[in-house]
Amino acid sequence: MLGSGIIRGMIETGRNFVGSYFVKDRLTTVQYPEEKLAPQENARTIPFLVYDGDDAAAGLRCTACTICEQECPPKCIYIIKDKAKKPDFVGKMQLFPAVFDIDISVCMSCGICAEVCPFESIKMDQVFTLSSDTRFGSLLLHKEQLAKSNDYFRKIHPTDATAIDAERAETKSKAEAKARAAAAAPAAPAVPAAPTKAVTP
């Protein structure tokens, strides 16, 4: 019958329309500014730098190795190494960045920097309201703005952070055991095991 296809389609539309009042699954959207969906655990937006402890400058994991700078596809990371060194989480003296800038107007959120970082230092954030009313400056993030605590990292990526924390605790206990053994055996001057006081840049 001519028109039967049209009527079938209309019935389908009607079912969906009425269903949206009764079936919970049919309500697929949220009223955004008032109601926000929690981001998924793996969600990524822009990179940030993880620091341990309370002091961002002292606990910064970054050792200014510049691997992320080299691998960044759109080349939005800019690093200058500091001349001084500071002890890392096992007490080994490491370089640290004097300047660590990310131009987030260039960053394409690919996550390659976080993937190649051998020090678990650069990770992907989940903030997404990044607009600003100035063109320059506010979209160029410096070390101070990029540094976020390990607690924050644990909050946004719990699975990743737990694994990394366990791995780092193991490395640290191994290093401490080694240092104790070295200190005990030849009665050599003791090496401080944990980071004591850091050099501020």
Next chain:
Amino acid sequence: MNGLTDKTALNPGAARVTLDHDLLEVAMGPHHPSTHGVFRMNLVLDGETVVRLKPVFGYLHRNHEKIGESNNYLGSIPYTDRLDYICSMTNNWAYVLSVEKLAGISVPERAEYIRVIVAELTRLFNHTCQVGFLLQDMGALGTPLMYAFREREKILDLFESLSGARMMHNYMRFGGCRCDFPAGWVERARSVVAHYPTFLDQFEALLSGNEILKVRTQKVGVLPAALAINAGITGPMLRASGVNYDIRKVDKYGVYDRFDFSVPMGEHGDVYDRYMMRILEMRETLKILNQAISTLPEGPILDPKAKLRNLRPKAGEAYGRIEAPKGELGFYLISDGGPNPYRYRIRPPSLINLTILEDMCLGHTVADVVVILGSVDIVLGEVDR
């Protein structure tokens, strides 16, 4: 009734005898909403009938191939996401497949299955959206497209929890994938796949039998099989013209030889066949997904010998191709032994499928041009690169 179903009777086209008149040149696009991005068609019209059509593109040119030649091999993967930005997963796959061929990297079994699953999910929502867009172009404003996007969002949620981004996944790596499925992912994917046939039935009930749709699409934009083969058309467009050519069957790349699925085929090569082609292909894709999810093996997801950084394949060349949702997507790479490819060339299905647009549009009206362009399924990110 005859006059209603026989489109050509309504539009005798250029052969119509008229009084003295001029041809009209119309620039359709690049801001026209039906051009799926920034694409322009310079139409020469005789009344309302298309006499000549000249496609103009390049508005979205981003120098992709040259960037690929200056970036290292790893750095090009996020750029491939932005080619056909609806189907990032299949773009990733085509690129890593070529690099794996070039560098001789093997892929573990589980990673191959993961690739099949994500690629077929991509095909599923690409076709859903494509049908939605096509119906929107025909005047079914809103409803089909909203239904399509509702389903697409469920798959994008899956992809976000897997790769971290809704669309720019940057997921595949040389020798495998970046990360394994998170906990509970497979169950969620299974429920999405299990629900999909119901949605497809609803989606088909909306318009597949609609008389207006049939009048607007049947015998419109006919692409003969011989012309399709000569022009190098691939994907659903070629199969809608009745040519049995699917790279999943021809090349059997990945683990596609382990799955039981058939290749649906059209008869007339008109817009209606291309529309039905996508619906039928989605049903076959669901078959593959069910098999792949139920037989997903355990094991590593990345070849331990594969290097993430500092990949320097020895001098040589490779061409890797896959059956992307839009057709044959191939990457041709030449290595001179350095850290970046010497030549990086893409064979984009959207661009090549667009080349016969004029042949399909001649003699039809302007309103049909919109429908024919919609049935080609183009994404301008891939056409212009």
